[in-house]
Amino acid sequence: MNVTRGFTGRPRVHNPGLPPGQYDAGEDWPVLSAEVTPDLAPADWSFRIDGLVERPHTWDWDAAHALPESAYAGDIHCVTGWSKFGVRFGGVSLDAFFHRVRPQVSATHAVACSHTGYTANLPLADLTGGRAWIVWEYDGEPLPSEHGGPARLIVPHLYFWKSTKWIAGLTLLDHDEPGFWERNGYHERGNPWEEQRYSGD
């Protein structure tokens, strides 16, 4: 252990909900994004699933909203160090979208792509079983554009960069393919509880 002379840190209360190396951002919701926030109107938004699926399909705003509603209430964790507790997102479970397109048995991974063109890779197993959503509401209000509105992916059990903003689609693959952040030095999977921040962790 490499103790820093004179450093004691903030008084701390043990918080079992806080993954290692994270702090509670409280009311703050910092933005991690390397690009210009797009002005994307709901009418111009669409979401497509293709690649290794039986029936590729594209939903527009209304078609996506016609699917059964599903909310996420819980915590989110960003690789830059903050966690946010008790957030509420409203949207649709990804399972509802997969139900329609039917992933092929050979599909193991997905590349999520935003309407601006940035990508994130995810094991398919992290997107199914009620663990991932397409959301358009935050705390009962429309999702702000700098946080990915009109609609984003959320995969709250992984670091939040995997939760692609301005989500445009998922392409299912039979192999892993690093996305934008992963090619820029971030970890392949990004499990906050194992501190998978950067490649090599």
Add this chain to the structure above:
Amino acid sequence: MTETVTTNPAVTRFAVPGRIAVSDQAAAVWRTATLTEIRRETAHAATFRLAVPGWAGHLPGQHLLLRLTAPDGYTAQRHYSIASAPDDSGHIELTLDHVPDGEVSGWFHTVARPGDTVEVRGPLSGFFAWQGDRPALLLGAGSGVVPLMSMVRHHRQRGLTVPLRLLVSARSPEELFYASELGAETAPVFTRSAPQGVPVGRMAAAHVAPLLSEQPPGGWEAYVCGSNGFAEHASRLLVAAGQPVERIRIERFG
């Protein structure tokens, strides 16, 4: 530079340029850095010079992760941009704002002295880096000028001729980082108080438009750095003035 973006039929346009190659292997290792010098920049900011054995070098614009450890094992990690040019062999410089009640910046500003050690890993993120190959238009505010200064210093030390311009926003002349080092490439914008005869106000279209009307051959590569509020504001100014979105790189300090 390679433009490697996964294609997806659903994509309408690409806003994200490709990465610049930097080693990821070096980034995985925590290194013990020794503080060798502290220089005051403003009343609230100082530059901390560190000797880092085995540092693999960096590209201007990159940042690192810094870790402090308490006697009971508690650690605090924060990101800091690298202010120095890559050629400063074996040394890197960080410039930290003293954040009120800040856990890490507070330690640096009130406890740290030469000889102390901290841990760093990096350099991180090839995305905001500038190799010195393309004309660079740099927009920063407050401590957001830190990674841009690495680019300015690199440009000077190498005697590069590729065009480079820096538009920097500060509350007042007293709060402008690196003031004595800024030269003809820099135009400061003061938001609270300014020298006699200099207007006071936010960075605006009038500051950005002239730079975009005198585009160098091949056009600017724009780098925007600062708080999220500044990043949103400045990047929108650039887009409004005609800078293509895929040639704007943004680093947000939170």
